Amino acid sequence: MTKIRVYVAYKESILDPQAQAVKRAVYKMGYTAVSDLRVGKFFDFEIDDEAAAAEKRIAEIADELLANPNMETYKVEVLEN
Numbered sequence: 001m002t003k004i005r006v007y008v009a010y011k012e013s014i015l016d017p018q019a020q021a022v023k024r025a026v027y028k029m030g031y032t033a034v035s036d037l038r039v040g041k042f043f044d045f046e047i048d049d050e051a052a053a054a055e056k057r058i059a060e061i062a063d064e065l066l067a068n069p070n071m072e073t074y075k076v077e078v079l080e081n
Helices: 019-030 051-066
Strands: 001-008 040-047 072-080
Touching: 019 040, 019 051, 040 051
Parallel strands: none
Antiparallel strands: 001 040, 001 072
């Protein structure tokens, strides 16, 4: 059993309105040292396969289903074997 996490976020060139709203709220709280903020999501998978094969399969799922390649990027991370 391999646990894998996929992080999905907007590309740097895409406006992230949720992040902008959170950043404004952070500024209103007085934390003006925050220069940038990005919002994303993650998906946790458990897959019955060895780490390398599991990572490859989950990357395929992320590429085809979880992330819009025009607007988003993703990162696959093996959490545990």
